[in-house]
Amino acid sequence: MRYLATGIVKWLIRNEAITEEDGELYEYAAYSLLITLAPLFLATVIGCIIGSLTTSIVLILPFMVIRKFSGGFYAKHAWTCLCCSCGLLAVCFLAASEIRFHVWLGIIAICAVFCLIACSPVDSENRRLQPEEKKEYKQKAGRIALGILGMIALLLMLGAEELAVHGAVGLIMAAGLQVPCVLQHVFQIFTGQMKKYTKKG
Amino acid sequence: MNNKLQKLAAKALTDVLGTKLHVEANTVSSIFIHQPKVPENLSRFKEKK
Numbered sequence: 001m002r003y004l005a006t007g008i009v010k011w012l013i014r015n016e017a018i019t020e021e022d023g024e025l026y027e028y029a030a031y032s033l034l035i036t037l038a039p040l041f042l043a044t045v046i047g048c049i050i051g052s053l054t055t056s057i058v059l060i061l062p063f064m065v066i067r068k069f070s071g072g073f074y075a076k077h078a079w080t081c082l083c084c085s086c087g088l089l090a091v092c093f094l095a096a097s098e099i100r101f102h103v104w105l106g107i108i109a110i111c112a113v114f115c116l117i118a119c120s121p122v123d124s125e126n127r128r129l130q131p132e133e134k135k136e137y138k139q140k141a142g143r144i145a146l147g148i149l150g151m152i153a154l155l156l157m158l159g160a161e162e163l164a165v166h167g168a169v170g171l172i173m174a175a176g177l178q179v180p181c182v183l184q185h186v187f188q189i190f191t192g193q194m195k196k197y198t199k200k201g
Numbered sequence: 202m203n204n205k206l207q208k209l210a211a212k213a214l215t216d217v218l219g220t221k222l223h224v225e226a227n228t229v230s231s232i233f234i235h236q237p238k239v240p241e242n243l244s245r246f247k248e249k250k
Binding site for chain 1: 207208210211212214215217218219221222225
């Protein structure tokens with residue numbers, strides 16, 4: 001993907017659409033765009049394989065929208081990310097196709113919303129946020145999560161149980177990807193406290 | 202003609218990438234679980250409040 005992004009930028013410079021100075025910026029944009037489209041592409045492919053394109057799109061859309069503001073786990077390399085994402089999406093699609101909506105799924109979805117409200121945003125070391133940005137994105141992530149929960153409830157009331165299940169799984173997936181970061185943070189605090197305690201002793 | 206079409210396509214793609222930069226400057230992160238390193242001059246796309 002990186003080579004493709006570089007190639008696109010070189011083509012843009014050759015066609016005088018951008019200057020060489022802006023090359024790095026537009027390379028980032030091209031690379032980010034490819035990364036953004038990748039989950040939708042993967043969802044489409046997996047949806048076609050399992051024979052359910054609509055539900056796979058319904059699953060990936062809440063995830064894509066929330067993730068933009070909530071953040072979560074970040075793989076260090078694009079290839080690790082691609083492999084993990086393929087695996088994760090495949091598991092989620094298969095799980096969502098097999099399960100029926102139950103009160104437990106509703107409870108987990110509500111817990112996922114609370115988790116997203118409490119833990120968002122989780123930023124990356126490649127892009128640290130300012131305190132005022134964190135506050136703004138926390139509010140946005142919370143509102144979007146609540147909005148999606150509302151849409152899932154609406155889908156259930158309208159009898160679209162399958163779509164509601166897929167939407168709920170997408171929401172849970174977004175919250176689930178915050179869990180490793182939260183655990184890492186808690187572990188760092190714990191080891192920090194242990195070090196202080198042993199120093200005092 | 203081919204050259205003109207290429208320039209037109211390049212301009213259209215630049216507009217799309219410009220919009221993408223605007224979105225990236227004003228949201229947390231990549232929706233994919235990989236965040237590439239952000240260039241310093243991305244902040245010029247940030248919305249002023």
